[in-house]
Amino acid sequence: MLGLMINEIEQKEIEYLLKREMEELLLDLSDSRIDHIVKRAMEERYQILYNLFRRFVSEKESLKYIPPKRKHK
Template identity: 60%
Template sequence: MYGLMITKQEYQEIEYLLRREMEEITLDLGDNRIDPSIKNAMEKRYEVLFHLFRRFASGEECLHYMPKRKKQN
């Protein structure tokens, strides 16, 4: 486990960057031109970013960015 001491401004910047990256991935996942294997890698990256985001954001904000569950066939 690692510890991190950051200022409030740094905290806000990290939170902003995480939000922006997750929104970009969400938009790209909706693009039908992207190969499914690439989308799979993007979904894994989104999960990592979301777990990091949970450490910074409130529960209500986390609900907005919660990853969608995959449909089972």
């Protein structure tokens, strides 16, 4: 386990970067031109980012970014 000491400004910046990256992934996941194998990797990345995001924000805020359900084909 690792520890991290950051100030409030750095915390807000990390939150912003995580939100932006997750929103970008959600947008790309809705693109039908992207292969399902690539989308699976993107879903895994989203899950990692979401778990990290949950450590920085309240439960209410994290609910807005709950990972989408997988669609099996």
